[in-house]
Amino acid sequence: MQTITDYLSQYHQHCDNLFAEAENAATKNDLDAAKAGFGAFRDSMEHHLGMEETILFPAFEQATGSNMGPTRVMRMEHAQMRELFAQMQAALDASDTQTYAGLSETLLVLMQQHNFKEEQMLYPMADRAVPDRDALIQKMEAQ
Amino acid sequence: MSLASLSLEQAPPISVPFRFFLSAPLFLLLAATALLVAGPVALESRWSTALLSTTHLLTLGCMSMVMCGAMLQMLPVLAGSPVPNPRMVAWAIHLPLLAGALLLCAGLYLGTPLLLQLAMPLLIFAFGTFLCIAAYSLVRAQARNASTRAMLLALAALAFTLVLGVLLAGGVAGLLELPNILQLVALHANWGLLGWTALLVIGVAYQVVPMFQLTPLYPRVITRWLGGILFALLLLWSLYPLLPQPAAGILSLIAACGLAACITVFALSTLRLQHKRRRRVPDVVLQFWRIGMFSLLAATLLWMAGQFSTVLSESTFYPLALGILFIVGFALSVIHGMLYKIASFLVWFHLQGKLPSKEVPNMKTIIPDTAARRHWYTHLASVLLGLAAALWPMPWVYAAGVALFLSGLLLLANLYGAWNCYRRMVPKA
Numbered sequence: 067m068q069t070i071t072d073y074l075s076q077y078h079q080h081c082d083n084l085f086a087e088a089e090n091a092a093t094k095n096d097l098d099a100a101k102a103g104f105g106a107f108r109d110s111m112e113h114h115l116g117m118e119e120t121i122l123f124p125a126f127e128q129a130t131g132s133n134m135g136p137t138r139v140m141r142m143e144h145a146q147m148r149e150l151f152a153q154m155q156a157a158l159d160a161s162d163t164q165t166y167a168g169l170s171e172t173l174l175v176l177m178q179q180h181n182f183k184e185e186q187m188l189y190p191m192a193d194r195a196v197p198d199r200d201a202l203i204q205k206m207e208a209q
Numbered sequence: 210m211s212l213a214s215l216s217l218e219q220a221p222p223i224s225v226p227f228r229f230f231l232s233a234p235l236f237l238l239l240a241a242t243a244l245l246v247a248g249p250v251a252l253e254s255r256w257s258t259a260l261l262s263t264t265h266l267l268t269l270g271c272m273s274m275v276m277c278g279a280m281l282q283m284l285p286v287l288a289g290s291p292v293p294n295p296r297m298v299a300w301a302i303h304l305p306l307l308a309g310a311l312l313l314c315a316g317l318y319l320g321t322p323l324l325l326q327l328a329m330p331l332l333i334f335a336f337g338t339f340l341c342i343a344a345y346s347l348v349r350a351q352a353r354n355a356s357t358r359a360m361l362l363a364l365a366a367l368a369f370t371l372v373l374g375v376l377l378a379g380g381v382a383g384l385l386e387l388p389n390i391l392q393l394v395a396l397h398a399n400w401g402l403l404g405w406t407a408l409l410v411i412g413v414a415y416q417v418v419p420m421f422q423l424t425p426l427y428p429r430v431i432t433r434w435l436g437g438i439l440f441a442l443l444l445l446w447s448l449y450p451l452l453p454q455p456a457a458g459i460l461s462l463i464a465a466c467g468l469a470a471c472i473t474v475f476a477l478s479t480l481r482l483q484h485k486r487r488r489r490v491p492d493v494v495l496q497f498w499r500i501g502m503f504s505l506l507a508a509t510l511l512w513m514a515g516q517f518s519t520v521l522s523e524s525t526f527y528p529l530a531l532g533i534l535f536i537v538g539f540a541l542s543v544i545h546g547m548l549y550k551i552a553s554f555l556v557w558f559h560l561q562g563k564l565p566s567k568e569v570p571n572m573k574t575i576i577p578d579t580a581a582r583r584h585w586y587t588h589l590a591s592v593l594l595g596l597a598a599a600l601w602p603m604p605w606v607y608a609a610g611v612a613l614f615l616s617g618l619l620l621l622a623n624l625y626g627a628w629n630c631y632r633r634m635v636p637k638a
Contacts, residue, residue, distance in 0.1 A: 082423050082487070083423075083487060085423075086423050086487040086488045086489075089488060089490055090488070090489045090490065093489070093490045093491070146561055146566075149566040153566070153567065165571070167490065167573060168571035168572060168573030168574055169571045171571065171572045171573055172554070172557055172571045172572045172573075174421065174423075174488075175421070175550065175554045175572070176554075176558075178420040178421065179286070179420075182286075182352075182416065182420070183286065186351070186352035186354065187289055187351045187352055191351075
């Protein structure tokens with residue numbers, strides 16, 4: 067039986083791969099590949115963040131009876147990531163790979179510490195707290 | 210703890226970790242100054258007062274300073290709840306650690322028992338407070354994994370190091386009659402370096418190597434067993450002075466070989482993971498880790514050679530080179546690398562929300578790669594020149610001292626630059 071932790075952690079891995087491809091291309095100053103890579107990464111991230119915000123977090127909040135706890139901070143960090151996505155896109159549009167590299171470095175640390183908290187704490191808690199786990203995973207898969 | 214009360218933001222105020230980070234390079238500068246003032250005499254024997262002082266300036270003043278500060282930053286995240294009163298806790302640890310380390314090193318350098326006696330209560334208070342808070346947070350940690358286990362073992366090792374250090378200082382200050390001071394010194398050094406330092410680096414590496422370079426994870430068999438085995442071998446090795454010969458010799462050799470094997474496995478698997486990293490960008494932090502891992506391998510090789518060759522192990526070069534490779538080559542490299550990641554991210558993180566997001570500088574603007582790379586070169590030079598000085602104190606001790614001084618200066622400039630960037634931008638908000 068798949069857990070929420072397994073399912074969503076795999077998605078983090080997938081996004082990390084796309085992140086690395088975009089960054090590697092930008093480092094080589096290959097703008098076309100960087101733009102394509104970043105587009106794919108951003109789409110996957112948006113999909114992942116959307117799944118959490120519209121399906122996982124509400125279910126977690128309902129099960130724990132609070133929307134002021136961990137999910138509030140996670141939503142805040144999602145907003146910070148989206149802000150960096152926008153700045154990275156602007157850097158690529160301006161063909162400024164140097165700024166992109168600095169933003170990319172920053173996003174990586176933000177994203178990794180965020181994923182750590184989710185994978186080590188929030189997801190395992192959700193696995194324990196959410197009543198119908200399988201239905202929730204199916205719902206996320208369908209999105 | 211109820212689910213709803215889990216806090217995931219918990220970052221302490223930025224001044225909490227930064228006071229530790231900004232103090233560390235000052236000790237590098239002092240260590241370099243001690244070497245330069247004492248000259249070749251410092252390296253005539255591992256027991257020279259200048260060298261004992263330099264060693265403690267590096268391990269206690271620089272390494273432990275950063276390790277405590279970084280753990281205070283990280284523990285609330287692991288524990289899922291903030292350390293209460295973080296500013297007061299930071300004062301209670303940082304100030305006595307700073308004063309205690311300065312007094313101890315001055316006492317060792319000058320051979321003044323009074324200074325050692327003054328340093329003791331300060332260091333006991335600083336580390337005692339730190340140990341209580343860190344152990345409390347780790348025991349309550351929501352995230353139970355190989356990293357938190359290795360960190361708990363590292364804390365236990367720090368406690369042993371502290372107790373042994375207090376005994377030794379008591380002996381040197383004439384307060385205690387110590388039966389076998391050489392064995393106590395060996396225990397103190399091994400628990401401090403292979404226990405507190407290596408175990409903490411290992412625990413941190415399990416997380417940060419895959420995270421920051423996008424490498425595969427460490428093999429499960431390593432994360433599951435390595436920390437525990439290393440700790441158990443250190444315990445076993447600590448028992449040998451209690452046994453009669455030849456059992457003591459055999460036990461000590463077996464434990465040393467086991468410890469060397471553990472360290473080698475860690476260093477090689479870290480290098481292998483980094484070789485397989487998906488992130489192929491020039492990264493000075495990765496370069497610091499590489500000096501660290503190669504130095505660790507070299508130190509282990511030398512240590513093993515010393516187990517089988519008395520000509521080597523009784524030479525003046527041997528303990529000096531081991532110390533330089535492990536302390537400067539391994540521990541300081543990893544610490545410098547981590548400092549660059551942590552300091553620049555914290556500045557970015559704490560400026561978020563205080564400024565319009567477009568005005569928040571990114572990590573590479575806060576500490577530019579070129580500045581970190583310049584430091585990397587001087588740091589590498591300090592390792593290599595240190596090794597040359599271990600062989601030929603005259604004139605290389607001066608070159609090593611200058612390189613270490615420059616390394617401390619550049620680290621200070623880079624960290625202060627990051628801190629200043631935060632301070633400069635915040636009032637605008």
